[in-house]
Amino acid sequence: MSKAKSDTRSDKISPDLDTPTDLEPAAVSKISEALNVLLADAFALYLKTKNFHWHVSGRHFRDYHLMLDEQSDAIFATTDQLAERVRKLGGATLKSIGQVGKLQTIQDNNEDYVPPREMLRELMEDNKHMAAAMRKAHKLCDEHEDTGTAALLEVFIDETERRTWFLFEASRQEGSNAA
Template structure:
């Protein structure tokens, strides 16, 4: 995984903070990793939303749309937190591609149950990365970032749970 090159923000972007430079760098890197994964997971969730098929189409289509909206809603808070502490954040799809840990899925067809399972595992990976980012925030006494991550983690765990239950339903067939 490539890290964003840390550089002093341009004078016009310098934000006052009581966090030291090492904290700003470490927390910004952790948050930018979460942000890249959020964008990657958002697009994959929308991809599956657009391409889901089968007897549970409506339920899965709506579930994935709701989850994508929740993921996307968190992105602004992630990026703004980086800026609040004086860091710089992602600027392009290229930055996302360099930092994401979520693998893209460009297959022509993915069975609905496989979509749900893949997204469930991706959300579990995001949750683990959030826990790691929380440790970074704790190590630098950044309580506000830690608090935000706790809320995002709770949302991620809920998405994982819903995907687990929906995937179980997709293979149960009432037996």
Template sequence: MSKAKTDKTAPELDTPTDLSPDAVNKISTALNTLLADAFALYLKTKNFHWHVSGRHFHDYHEMLDQQSDAIFATTDQLAERVRKLGGTTLKSISQISKLQTIKDNNEEYVPPREMLRELMEDNKHVAAAMRKAHELCDDNDDPASAGLLETFIDETERRTWFLFEASRQEGSNAA
């Protein structure tokens, strides 16, 4: 059974699926929001990677670089999952800014511990949003999207854990 064409999908992009148009819309919306947050979190993590300073510079610089790479690696998989479902995905920075729930940080200087804590909270926020999207996928009989999210939730929790531990170290070593 093929998905009926929706007003938002060009006929050339109307990928066949056995999911209902309502399910495709709901799941695509949730995944696109996660995708926008992934881009926002990627850029914030890179920003902090580029601007971290202090006695733990090397360790934090390396950790944030690794984390930003891992976050960026999720973007193509999320976008391609939306397309596999028959939805359309993000097309521009302006669309990302409309959908993202992660707040940007444009401060001139952010102390290292605050960077780590802010990223920790952002990653916790993303994990919670992924869990909600996972539930939506389960409710709409989409185990493939749910499985993808399970992997991403685990990776996000790992980043949260590392940021938590590194920020504790920073706080205990601060004079």
């Protein structure tokens, strides 16, 4: 890595991990930073979705339990792709749960009990938040001509919108069928 490149990087990269790229060092740093926040949020949303999957109750238990399990699997599947994209660009990715906690913008839910409709609505809002953050990261990628990351984010935005839609419809059902 050249001295100039090293000095402009906010995340000092070991020469052994300095993946070659044609993107400017400032672009790599900004895009990596945005992707690491998305990665932290994906881990936070994954764990929250699993938490609700494990603790959902009520007459729609089976449907919600299965839907949340499917959604948590889809969210977790994004984590490796996001982290590997950071590395493909030559950036440094998350290394610990502590970093996830520092970077995440998705709020944890540590309540002992959350009613099913509230679970679904909270996850719906979190997924909407993720989609908005992905769009913002996509704009950053467009500004720096990073088509690879932009294309990946387009797929993830679509998947996130699908989860939002399902959570919205399921929460309407819960509200209309509540005793």
